Amino acid sequence: MTRQATDTYRVNAGDRAPAALVLEDGAVYRGLSYGAQGTAFGEVVFCTGMTGYQETLTDPSYHKQIVVQTAPQIGNTGWNDEDDESSRIWVAGYVVREPARIPSNWRSRRPLQEELARQGVVGIAQVDTRTLTRHIREHGAMRAGVFSGDGLATTDEMVARVADSPSMAGADLAGEVTTSAPYVVPAEGEARFRVAAIDLGIKSNTPRMMSARGMEVHVLPATATMADVRAIEPDGVFLSNGPGDPATTAHATALTREVLDRKLPLFGICFGNQILGRALGLDTYKMRYGHRGMNIPVMDTATRRIAITAQNHGFALEGEPGARFTSPYGAATISHYCPNDDTVEGVRCHDVPAFAVQYHPEAAAGPHDAAILFDEFVALMEDAR
Incomplete structure (x- = not known):
């Protein structure tokens, strides 16, 4: 052809x-x-x-x-x-x-x-x-x-x-895009919360969105340990988006399990959603052609509301829309899905303060339907106090 x-x-x-x-x-x-x-x-x-x-x-x-x-x-x-x-x-x-x-x-x-x-x-x-x-x-x-x-x-x-070129399946790429050293994005106005953000391929608009809500964001390399996270004394932990096969993220998944063990509020997006899911015991798979764009619908199984979202992922979590399952950290739910193809678009824990979505609430240049998820992260940290 x-x-x-x-x-x-x-x-x-x-x-x-x-x-x-x-x-x-x-x-x-x-x-x-x-x-x-x-x-x-x-x-x-x-x-x-x-x-x-x-x-x-x-x-x-x-x-x-x-x-x-x-x-x-x-x-x-x-x-x-x-x-x-x-x-x-x-x-x-x-x-x-x-x-x-x-x-x-x-x-x-x-x-x-x-x-x-x-x-x-x-x-x-x-x-x-x-x-x-x-x-x-x-x-x-x-x-x-x-x-x-x-x-x-x-x-x-x-x-x-x-x-002869490498395949995306099995590709461990987060370490190639992460920051080489920690840095801080200060909160706008009064700092109400301190967040440890694990940079697996973070976008610039993400710390800005959190900063606008009073979060002091400490961006850490993908190699960060629980000791690095604890040194910040964070109110919450954030798992960013990133490239590659989530099955290769043994370190990030282990770190996530330590965060869940300590019941620190946790919020993940995109790659972070897959890592949280794997920490909860779910498997991931490579999609046929993935979701990439700014016009992808997502259904919240609790509210039945649709958000139009920006996405970029070629891997996804295994699971059925709305399914409740038992994880090592208690009950959890497949909280969001794409009505186009039933792809899992989010998970939420019920016994520990953690949730994640597969799409981008920080989307620039839009849409902005999902920006409210940063407010949910704020509420999670407030409740934990």
Whole structure:
């Protein structure tokens, strides 16, 4: 299967080189280089967000993934210096249909393609992303490679190189994205609570959301021990989002069990939801193509209310919506699920102060339906006092 670049972009392509996106099943999508030229490998996934590409690119949860944007035009608002979710772009590669020729936004400082090139991110444009997305939905997320410039070779050679690249299943990646040293984000106004946040790939907006609610946030590396947590004397513990296979997180899961043993209030999101679930005795599995975007519905089994959420995960917890189960720490419930496919989207403990969700209540650029979960964390810490 080969998809050809259109002539429309060639007229304005300048010196852009031919490029190819090659999937491990042999499918090839051809286009033109976008951003840096070269070769990049990762798991190819699609993101359905209509906006927020800067936040997507700088989200550490996308480490080792080649992101396909389903929105047909990308780059309209350029790149600014305020909306990064971390210190760098983390995606392994980038795939778009039609790049904006000229960014148009008062906050823009440079074009998206310029920032991609500056950070060495290999991308490809003029790909039929609708057909590509359907292919991923039908055949599942898989290993892939973006090749451009000197990286182009014969199809057989490129497929062979993709087949030799690492798989996301079994990938232990949190240690590659975590902070190298602890740091503190002070509370806005009076500090009402102190939180130990375990950085498994935390986004910048998360400490800001907690800070706005009076939390002094101590961000700790993924290697933090219970002694490190106790040294902070926290009112609560937070498990962040992050990349990789949750089955590899033996250290984070063990730390979570120690937190539960001490009955410290705990709140987790995304990767943190999977770690809490594993600490409670649930298994995880790799999804067919995952949930990635800003328009994914989630049902709260207690209230029957739907929230539209931002998500980015390719693994999920085993379980049935609303099921109550017995854990080593007492009773717990599968508290949230996605009505599209019944994927587990949250767990809540009844005998220890702990809960987690699979989605992103800190979502930037939105939606903000789930921001109230930070208030629930506040209430949990208040009750514990």
